Amino acid sequence: MTQRPAAAAGDKRRVASGLWQVTENDLESIAIGAGILGTGGGGNPYIGQLRARQAIRQWGPVTVLAPEELPDDASVVCVGGIGAPTVGIEKVRDLQSYYALRAIEDYTGATATALISNEIGGSNSVEPLIPAAKAGLPVVDADGMGRAFPEFQMKTFFVYGVPCCPMAIADEKGNSAIIRETVSPVWAERLARALTVQMGCVACYAVAPMTAEQVRQTAVPRTLSLARELGDAVIRARNEGDDPRAAIFGTCPGKTLFCGKVVDVERRTAAGFARGTLTIDGLDSCAGERMVIEFQNENLIARRDGAIVCTVPDLICAVTIDRGEPVTTELMRYGLRVAVLGFPAPALWAAPQGLAVAGPRAFGYDTDYVPLAV
Amino acid sequence: MTQRPAAAAGDKRRVASGLWQVTENDLESIAIGAGILGTGGGGNPYIGQLRARQAIRQWGPVTVLAPEELPDDASVVCVGGIGAPTVGIEKVRDLQSYYALRAIEDYTGATATALISNEIGGSNSVEPLIPAAKAGLPVVDADGMGRAFPEFQMKTFFVYGVPCCPMAIADEKGNSAIIRETVSPVWAERLARALTVQMGCVACYAVAPMTAEQVRQTAVPRTLSLARELGDAVIRARNEGDDPRAAIFGTCPGKTLFCGKVVDVERRTAAGFARGTLTIDGLDSCAGERMVIEFQNENLIARRDGAIVCTVPDLICAVTIDRGEPVTTELMRYGLRVAVLGFPAPALWAAPQGLAVAGPRAFGYDTDYVPLAV
Numbered sequence: 001m002t003q004r005p006a007a008a009a010g011d012k013r014r015v016a017s018g019l020w021q022v023t024e025n026d027l028e029s030i031a032i033g034a035g036i037l038g039t040g041g042g043g044n045p046y047i048g049q050l051r052a053r054q055a056i057r058q059w060g061p062v063t064v065l066a067p068e069e070l071p072d073d074a075s076v077v078c079v080g081g082i083g084a085p086t087v088g089i090e091k092v093r094d095l096q097s098y099y100a101l102r103a104i105e106d107y108t109g110a111t112a113t114a115l116i117s118n119e120i121g122g123s124n125s126v127e128p129l130i131p132a133a134k135a136g137l138p139v140v141d142a143d144g145m146g147r148a149f150p151e152f153q154m155k156t157f158f159v160y161g162v163p164c165c166p167m168a169i170a171d172e173k174g175n176s177a178i179i180r181e182t183v184s185p186v187w188a189e190r191l192a193r194a195l196t197v198q199m200g201c202v203a204c205y206a207v208a209p210m211t212a213e214q215v216r217q218t219a220v221p222r223t224l225s226l227a228r229e230l231g232d233a234v235i236r237a238r239n240e241g242d243d244p245r246a247a248i249f250g251t252c253p254g255k256t257l258f259c260g261k262v263v264d265v266e267r268r269t270a271a272g273f274a275r276g277t278l279t280i281d282g283l284d285s286c287a288g289e290r291m292v293i294e295f296q297n298e299n300l301i302a303r304r305d306g307a308i309v310c311t312v313p314d315l316i317c318a319v320t321i322d323r324g325e326p327v328t329t330e331l332m333r334y335g336l337r338v339a340v341l342g343f344p345a346p347a348l349w350a351a352p353q354g355l356a357v358a359g360p361r362a363f364g365y366d367t368d369y370v371p372l373a374v
Numbered sequence: 375m376t377q378r379p380a381a382a383a384g385d386k387r388r389v390a391s392g393l394w395q396v397t398e399n400d401l402e403s404i405a406i407g408a409g410i411l412g413t414g415g416g417g418n419p420y421i422g423q424l425r426a427r428q429a430i431r432q433w434g435p436v437t438v439l440a441p442e443e444l445p446d447d448a449s450v451v452c453v454g455g456i457g458a459p460t461v462g463i464e465k466v467r468d469l470q471s472y473y474a475l476r477a478i479e480d481y482t483g484a485t486a487t488a489l490i491s492n493e494i495g496g497s498n499s500v501e502p503l504i505p506a507a508k509a510g511l512p513v514v515d516a517d518g519m520g521r522a523f524p525e526f527q528m529k530t531f532f533v534y535g536v537p538c539c540p541m542a543i544a545d546e547k548g549n550s551a552i553i554r555e556t557v558s559p560v561w562a563e564r565l566a567r568a569l570t571v572q573m574g575c576v577a578c579y580a581v582a583p584m585t586a587e588q589v590r591q592t593a594v595p596r597t598l599s600l601a602r603e604l605g606d607a608v609i610r611a612r613n614e615g616d617d618p619r620a621a622i623f624g625t626c627p628g629k630t631l632f633c634g635k636v637v638d639v640e641r642r643t644a645a646g647f648a649r650g651t652l653t654i655d656g657l658d659s660c661a662g663e664r665m666v667i668e669f670q671n672e673n674l675i676a677r678r679d680g681a682i683v684c685t686v687p688d689l690i691c692a693v694t695i696d697r698g699e700p701v702t703t704e705l706m707r708y709g710l711r712v713a714v715l716g717f718p719a720p721a722l723w724a725a726p727q728g729l730a731v732a733g734p735r736a737f738g739y740d741t742d743y744v745p746l747a748v
Contacts, residue, residue: 103554107481168554175561178552180477180542187549194568 019069021061022129022139022224024053029231034125035326036230036248036341037223039315041274041298042122042148043081044089044328051093052126052133059133064141065114067221070212075110077101078144078207079128080118082152082169082192085297085330086267086274087201088123094172096204098131103168103176104206112209116140118155120223121148121298122328127204139224146220146346147315150273150297152192153185154358156348157210160218164188167207171199185357193272201272220346226252234324244324245339254343255374257302257309258291259283259321262336267329273297274330278318280338291340293318295329300363302340310342311360313349314372317341342372393443395435396503396513396598398427403605408499409700410604410622410715411597413689415648415672416496416522417455418463418702425467426500426507433507438515439488441595444586449484451475452518452581453502454492456526456543456566459671459704460641460648461575462497468546470578472505477542477550478580486583490514492529494597495522495672496702501578513598520594520720521689524647524671526566527559528732530722531584534592538562541581545573559731567646575646594720600626608698618698619713628717629748631676631683632665633657633695636710641703647671648704652692654712665714667692669703674737676714684716685734687723688746691715716746 022030031049034042056062070076079097081088105111112135115128120143128139144155158164164185169192170176177195182188196203210218230251237247245256260280267276275296282289291309293302299316302309310316318327318338327338348354350371356362359369396404405423408416430436444450453471455462479485486509489502494517502513518529532538538559543566544550551569556562570577584592604625611621619630634654641650649670656663665683667676673690676683684690692701692712701712722728724745730736733743 107552107554173561174555174557175565176554176556177565178481178554180481180550180552181548183548187547190572191549191551191569194572195565198564198568 020064022056022064023061024056026228027052027126029228029235030125030224031231032234032326033227033230034121035328036317036319037146037227037315038121038148038326038328039298039317040295040329041085041150042119042124043085044330045122045326047089047092048123048126052129055130055133062129062132063138064224065138066141067216067219070114070140070215072212074212075113075209076116076140076212076215077104077112077209078116078118078157079131079204080124081127081202081204082196083202084269084272084274085122085328086269089330091200091202093202093204095130095134096170096172097127097206098134099170099176100168100204100206101131101135103170103178104166104208107166107168107178108208110209112137114138114140116215116219117143117224119143119145119148120227121145124148125224125227140215140219141224142215142219142221143223144219146223146349147313148298149358152189156220156354157214157218158185159353159357160348162210162214162218164207167192167205169195169203169205171203175199197272201269220348238323244319245341248324248341252343253374254341255372256339257316257342258304258340259286260291260338262332262334262338265332265334276329278332280340283337293340296363297329299329301360301365308367310372311365311367311369312363313345313354313358313369315343315345317343344372344374394438396430396438397435398430400602401427401500403602403609404499404598405605406608406700407601407604408495409702410691410693411601411689412495412522412700412702413672413691414669414703415459415524416493416498417459418704419496419499419700421463421466422497422500426503429504429507436503436506437512438598439512440515441590441593444488444514444589446586448586449487449583450490450514450586450589451478451486451583452490452492452531453505453578454498455501455576455578456570457576458643458646458648459496459702460643463704465574465576467576467578469504469508470544470546471501471580472508473544473550474542474578474580475505475509477544477552478540478582481540481542481552482582484583486511488512488514490589490593491517491598493517493519493522494601495519498522499598499601514589514593515598516589516593516595517597518593520597520723521687522672523732526563530594530728531588531592532559533727533731534722536584536588536592538581541566541579543569543577543579545577549573571646575643594722612697618693619715622698622715626717627748628715629746630713631690631716632678632714633660634665634712636706636708636712639706639708650703652706654714657711667714670737671703673703675734675739682741684746685739685741685743686737687719687728687732687743689717689719691717718746718748
């Protein structure tokens, strides 16, 4: 998945060699694709889409730069939302990521020249578009996860040597803080999460600028393009009466782990996360079997009749059987007919350094990572 | 109490006109006086004394300046501890207030020329001595409360117009954060408390520098001298077989609210505070009666047989009957024979602006403030 090609040459959205622009027309596709890559989390993609639409309508489209197109002296700020998706659908974000961007610029004295998404999943895939549109900045076609993860430190940037501090965090009321220095990225998560809970369980952050070289070395590339392509493929399949899952796998190799009906969702908002368990009873070829998925904002581990079939950092995503619509954990509900899809993790996560931060043991599961075979 | 005179002329500790120095010999007196003014909180005064002793032994005595002796271009940083005193007696602070001082200097670009205590109660009375000794800075003979209060925003500085942000907060591990901007001082408390809980329920903070004029206008003056004088008086009474309470009231006008034996202490460490209730059964002239005191780090409200006899912002302090030794809420225990003393609040608190921030209603009690008559 990390080797996905850039948008095809001749794409009408390219505005210069290697560039394209995110317009209002791209947002539905990106929301679908980011819903799939979000593995259940990353914030509600539909609300993210609406917010990004408003920003682009008000301030204009946003230019997308591939990592290799960044000027060498670029100052790239990672922005993202933090909190519980269950809260995010009621307490919709405003310009918090813009406030966080300004706060980190003020703190570091460096002016951002491009923004990058913390994670390509859910609403976080489009979160940078909002401050980018407002500030007239480009976004990078890459992110820090290639999927979504629940915790701040779980970014390829930090795994591969980019400092996680200083970082700024801001809410919609006018409160902002800088996490200045921490003994580890996990401590940055602890402090940021505590602030987020006080801020109402929904906030945004901005990390001190990265260089172009750091982005090239540590980001998961081409993920905004991939999200758009995934969404394009799903929409095309719907329009043409094709199987949405075949369209998804044609764009991003993966496999169906299970098909069934959601029979139980146990969900609680705790410690600044949406945590819970999803139970699906099999249909068709899965009849008589049961899949149980545990989630912390994102789907973490899937068991079929008790046997583990997929774990983080591989992607576990539920889509509706009929339309291939991704269903995030905060909207999952009894009765939905879903297919559970699995996709191999980006190579940066499947490496030992990646697994130490976001493998099954990092989430407290006493099991080794077994890469999903597709 | 805010009108206490400066240390008497000719005091051997004066090193220049209007100046004195805090030496190791002053610390026992300050600890006793700050224990009384701390109204049960402010952090354990004995541990504060030991920490200040170590700092002065290592880096030398600390010069004390009256507010009017500050140069007009002074840059005065308020430093203090934050957290639950119940935790502070097990997790002893180190140089966190020094780290917080350096963090706020780094953030604001201003170099401190003097330090001031956030509150004259408990260990916070001497907290500034530690970074002051290490950094070679003077401390101001004043503080932001003239007593102790549990919450960050409860400072005369902020009540009378000094901004509470930016402020830095640091732990002993190497984590630090800046609370950059908040919509109110109460929000600064909320964010700082959340960080403190993560940092292990004990941390230190430093507020962006005040000017000399701001200190003169908003601080409660002469309180470090008052703490030392109170302690001197108690020690003198003990040595000479006099009544310690008479010595206390001779230095700081007040009255005995109750005398009795502690029969119950209900105490819990919750939300970054030590909260609870203290029950005292009367002895001697109070026999047959009962006093119940509710506390949140500090004693907040005292009821005698159900009738309120003293509330914040007036000072409610328990001292041992025999030695006049103040007993803080984290060390209060069954069986102690204590006198409960009341002192009128500093004038800055008894004013309407002060009561709005730290009167009984600010703590959720449905009662008006009735000034203690002495």
